[in-house]
Amino acid sequence: MWALTYDYLVNYSMKDMSPEPGLAKSWETSADGLTWTFHVRDGVKWSDGQPLTAADVAYTYTRVLKGETESTNWATYLGSVTSATAPDAQTVVLKLSQPNAVLPLLPIPIVPEHIWKSVSEKAVKTYPAEPKPGQPVVGSGPFRLVEGTAGGSTFRFEKNPDYWNGTPHVDEVDYRVFKAKDPAVQALIKGEVDFVEDIPPLQVKSLQGKPGITAHSGISPLFEEIGFNTGAIDTESGKAIGDGMPALKDPKFRHALGYAVDTKRIVQNAYQGAALPGDTIIPTAYDNYHWDVPADQAFTFDLAKAGEQLDAAGYKKGADGQRTDPQGKPLTTMRLFARSSDPASVNTMDFFKEWLGQIGIKADVTAMDSSKLGDVILSGEYDAFQWDWYVEPDPDSILSDFTCDQLGGSSDSWYCNKEYDAMYKQQNGEMDHAKRVDLVKKMQELLFQESPYIVTAYTTIGEAVRSDRFACFQPQPDPGGVWLIQYGAHNYSSLRPASEAGDCDGVTSALGANASSGEEDAAGTNTAVWIGIGVVVVLLLVGGGVLALRRRGTEGERE
């Protein structure tokens, strides 16, 4: 929802979320990678009529670099940046202490200096940036928020007729937050809303073939994994903590278990077919960064092979058919943890337990609340867990989760490998894109071989739309991606009433041909779009540009 109100300096492409011009028309990097120069578009206006200049951009970034609350929320994206300045109204210069390849992707909404300079450092903690009657939030995006408050259940956006990238084709976008999925789908069928998002695969199936409705499960950059306790330590003293299974510290042992996971069956049964079997930590949605596992190395569901690899690594079967460690001691029961909030999580672990049993490893499954599981992982008192990650367009963030620096932080597998860390540092500063891609793929390969995670599936997000009323939704990633909640707000500029679809100005409509002659909204061209978003997780409001902690809607609570 932020992308509706504010612009980013650099946008995400529809094809694969790679950088493309946003507020910045173009940018260049100095040879040493320490200076980035962005050229800001001319003639962009804030919704209150003031011009948007490079000074606003520099102001926003400086605030993130200097402010306490702001930096807590956003500084991640400005790694190694030391200063942001605007030598003239059209130029922004970022100075860095060391090269940072993650730039120019900066999902930091640019806020107006003339509004925010009156909000003090202390007040920012609770500054709402909510619209008052007759006074929408001042932004520069394709729409502006006219109604809605933090944690509210309805949000209303009006179009910005002066948007630099063309006037949107719909007058209004309204969001309704549904707390339960069934009523959201019912509202779509009835026509109370025109779009629902984040609905389960079974609902997608039931909606397919209903007249006037188009539904699909869109590819989304999510992966599901079984993660192992590869050796929890106290980050202060370096001493081992918890009571993880010693065998799981052995990469060979972990890797062998990969052959005992039937990803196809998990996709079929746990995700009702609305997912793809997974293999590495960068989903296929980012096919530029995804490492394709060669056929001879890929995990096939092969219990015999898993057994051979375990034998070779010294985990032979004892007389009772149960495997022992290399010293001949029987292995302890492997404790598998699942999140009770997600049936698929429990499902996956139940399967895993069964497969482990077939290769001579005892296991039991415990389901618990995700915040409790977070604590269990931190204390190291587990052997394996099931969770998921939402991967950002730049792979840096997910790659960093496996570095030693993140032990006790974002790391949940306690994986720590000096060789990997060196590669991570290198890719982060590698300004040559092709070389960087190569490094990123090598890192995935290493993680695949050492298996702190076994990636089980790339899940999708179910969406359904009243295609008798609206058309021209371009998926992201294109093709096959999600229609609505994307990186950036391109699609809000391209979607339009079905009656005016035409050829969608060359935007290939994801919905295919719209031959349906559903009833039109009474107002003809003044159609208001009513978009109901069925979120059981909660959308966080655009609460003040630099403030609210926002993850993408669907990713709202991955905890």
Next chain:
Amino acid sequence: MLDSGAAVPRTVRRRSYGRYVGSKVLGSIGSLFFVLVVSFFLFRVLPGDPARTLGRERFKTPEQMAAFRHTYGLDQSMPQQFVTFLKNVFSGQLGVSLRYRVPVADLIQERMWPTVLLVGSSTILATVIGVRIGIRSGWNRGSRFDKSSTASTLTLYSMPEWWLGLLLIAAFAVGMGPLPGLFPTSGLHSIGVDPSSLKGVLDTAWHLTLPVVTLTLAYLAEYSLIMRSSLLDELGEDYLVTARAKGLRDVQVRRRHAVRNAMLPTLTISALNIGFVVSGAITIETIFSIPGLGLLTTEALTIPDFWVLQGTFLIASGAVIAANLAANLLYGLFDPRVRT
């Protein structure tokens, strides 16, 4: 109208009403303070760490985590936090929500009225209708009405509320067969309608119809069954025989004598339930997506958003304590026997 113990035998010292009120009010203040302390420590033992929950994929460095904790006072020691909390409460502040970054008092204020409207009107409706059903069943025990009403209220009572809600949505909001969809599927008001205008009020009422009907049906049995059994208890009493002997008509005997005495237990339950109004009805708020206090609380649990939890807990307990106090005071007024 109240005697202050002059007319009673001296062996039983009755306290005056004033002293009775004083003791009850003091007791309530004591309970409230107890709740304050409990609420603080209760939520601190929840699993999970707000900085990690809210910062997943966002806070990459320990410094960022520390900064977040510092900003929201989570890095202070437990006793320090407790002192801050007490200071806040006594200065009328409830802290800032970790998740929404707005003062908790504002959040609660915003979420309070949907809940009060929903649960309050359901409680009142269920009391009124339930009591009437109870009187009629009790008075004509064994009649066809009695049997069918008892069976149906019990069925409704044992149905899961959310399931009943979903059925009603399917039948009356989406429409089934010949039925058109009369009501909105969920939400509290239409988008773009000013809730304070007349149109807005009607719009909200229209949105609340289904959830209120659902809750009312679910609560009915509680009242009708209690009313029925208290009335049955009264039926054998001597004073009813006397009343009949005086030649009063059946209706008068029922209204003036039996029902009056039988109402007391029902009133108790009503008073207590009114206290629970602000706790919200979590399942119904979820099904109908009504932004009430019940939802606010359950969603805050997953973070855990301590300040919101403490705020809602305090408000909910405060309401129950206040309702209890009111019930006690009324009893003391109507029935001098309880003042001993």
